[in-house]
Amino acid sequence: MSQPSAPSAPTGPPASDTTTMREIESQPAVWRTLLARRAEATALLAAPGERVLFVGCGTSAFVAHSLAVLREGAGLGESDWAYASEPGSPRAWDRVVAITRSGTTTEVLEALRGFRGGAGGTAGPRLVVVTAVDGMPAGEAADDVLVLAEADESSVVQTRFPTSVLLLGRAAFGEDVAGLPERCAEALAGDRPDPAPFEHFVYLGRGWALGLADEAALKIREAAQAWAESYPALDFRHGPVAVAGERSHVWVFGATPPALADDVRAVGASVRESSHDPLVELVLAQRLAADLAALRGLDPDAPRHLTRSVVLDA
Numbered sequence: 472m473s474q475p476s477a478p479s480a481p482t483g484p485p486a487s488d489t490t491t492m493r494e495i496e497s498q499p500a501v502w503r504t505l506l507a508r509r510a511e512a513t514a515l516l517a518a519p520g521e522r523v524l525f526v527g528c529g530t531s532a533f534v535a536h537s538l539a540v541l542r543e544g545a546g547l548g549e550s551d552w553a554y555a556s557e558p559g560s561p562r563a564w565d566r567v568v569a570i571t572r573s574g575t576t577t578e579v580l581e582a583l584r585g586f587r588g589g590a591g592g593t594a595g596p597r598l599v600v601v602t603a604v605d606g607m608p609a610g611e612a613a614d615d616v617l618v619l620a621e622a623d624e625s626s627v628v629q630t631r632f633p634t635s636v637l638l639l640g641r642a643a644f645g646e647d648v649a650g651l652p653e654r655c656a657e658a659l660a661g662d663r664p665d666p667a668p669f670e671h672f673v674y675l676g677r678g679w680a681l682g683l684a685d686e687a688a689l690k691i692r693e694a695a696q697a698w699a700e701s702y703p704a705l706d707f708r709h710g711p712v713a714v715a716g717e718r719s720h721v722w723v724f725g726a727t728p729p730a731l732a733d734d735v736r737a738v739g740a741s742v743r744e745s746s747h748d749p750l751v752e753l754v755l756a757q758r759l760a761a762d763l764a765a766l767r768g769l770d771p772d773a774p775r776h777l778t779r780s781v782v783l784d785a
Contacts, residue, residue, distance in 0.1 A: 491626040491694065491771040492761045498631045498754055499656035502638050504621050506652070512643040515599050515617050519547050521565035524596075526555040528578050530629040530686055531570035537682030538568070538640045544679070545644040555582040564596040571600065572624070572632045574607025583612040603632050627774050628693045630757045633686065637750055655751045659758070666763040669720040669741065672697060673711070674756065675704040675731075676724035680749040683724050687756035694771040695763040704728050707735070715740040722756065724749045 516538070523542060525535035532554045539552035553559055555569065556578040567586050571579045587595045600613040603623035610616040622635035641648050666672075672691045676684035684701040691699035702711055705728055707721070712735065715721065719740035723731070732742045745752050764771040 489626075489761065489765075489770065489772050491628055491630065492758070494624050494626055495630045495754065495757045495761060496659060498634055499652040499659070501622050501631050501635055502652040502655065505619060505635050505639055506642060506649065508619075508639065509642040512617060512639040515615050516568060516601075516640055516643040517542070517547055517645075518566050521547075522549045522563065523547075523551075523566045523568060524558075524562075524564045525550070525552045525568045525570065526558055526579070526582055527570035528555045528576050530633050530689060531555075531572065531576075531579075533682040533686040533689070534570050534633045534636050535568075535682075536685070537637055537679040538570075540679040540682070541640060541646075542644050545646070547644060555579045558582045558585060566597045566599060568599045568601060569609060569613070570602075570636060571609050572603045572629055574600065574602040574604050574609040576609070579609055580612060583609065587612070601636055626772055628690065628760075628771055630690075630754075634750055634753060637683075641750075651748060651750060654748060655754055658747050658751050658755055663762070664743070664759060666720070666759055667766055669718055670698060671715070671719040672699040673707070673715065673719060673721040673740075674699070674701040674724065675707055675721065676701075676749070677704045677728070678725070680724040683749050683753045684722075687722065687724070687753055687760075690757050690760040691763065693774045694760040695767055695769060696775060697763060697767070704731060707731070712738060722752075724752050 525538045527535040535552040539550040543550040569579050569583055583598055586598060598613040599615045600609045601617045602610055603619050605618045605620065619632065619635055622632045624630065624632055638648055638651060672688065674684035674687040681703055688699040688701035691697045700711060704723060715735065715738045717739040720743065721735045721740050722743040723745060725745055727744045732744060735742045761771050
């Protein structure tokens with residue numbers, strides 16, 4: 472399968488000189504600050520016993536996926552997720568949590584309006600918005616707003632906002648994540664893999680880490696315009712492995728299923744197995760995407776065809 476070649480000569484800035492990279496590396500400090508807001512997040516996201524739907528678009532949809540798996544796994548109640556652009560038929564949700572960094576995404580606003588009426592003429596669910604910017608239309612359409620201004624970003628490509636939402640979500644659902652900022656800082660100070668040998672990037676995960684795998688693949692596509700895929704870890708052998716080869720880099724988030732790494736190496740691909748918490752692995756994957764962008768002569772601060780928020784004409 473032929474792929475677009477990288478630019479013949481670098482034209483973008485070094486990765487370390489970009490806003491995107493600075494925001495990636497700021498995550499340990501941002502996480503430390505946000506953990507002080509655990510009680511606020513718990514009040515809005517945990518909702519023990521309620522039926523909760525998480526929605527978002529793009530990166531925020533993948534965060535919604537992970538949050539739903541984490542919340543239900545914590546025994547807090549039935550949880551599901553959906554793309555805000557495809558929220559499904561109305562159901563008797565007790566609470567809908569919409570994730571939107573900008574608070575202006577058109578599809579999120581439309582989903583909130585749709586849920587406001589409720590199902591079958593009943594009172595609608597409680598609407599909660601998690602955002603980085605106060606006073607935006609999404610927040611005005613909600614009953615409650617969790618504003619993570621500390622995690623807001625200048626870059627188009629999202630990095631610290633989604634990881635901050637996931638960190639707080641895990642804390643809200645009862646997990647001890649107090650040590651993650653330091654572990655993330657240590658990982659960022661460690662070895663930096665070279666993406667140069669690879670042209671095909673595959674991210675795999677199970678459970679809540681599947682959302683992280685989807686997000687990691689999106690980062691490569693957004694920042695570096697490279698060929699990236701993501702799958703449930705055990706599904707990779709059900710077809711996608713057919714296109715893997717010597718130029719493929721397969722990254723597993725969380726524990727690697729038995730024999731999977733050997734099966735991937737058998738087709739000549741490189742395998743990276745997690746040595747850190749999956750959320751820390753996502754931060755390292757973000758950095759790899761920014762490094763690959765620099766290698767390909769691209770500026771991750773100005774990704775092709777992308778803007779900070781998708782706002783559609785009426």
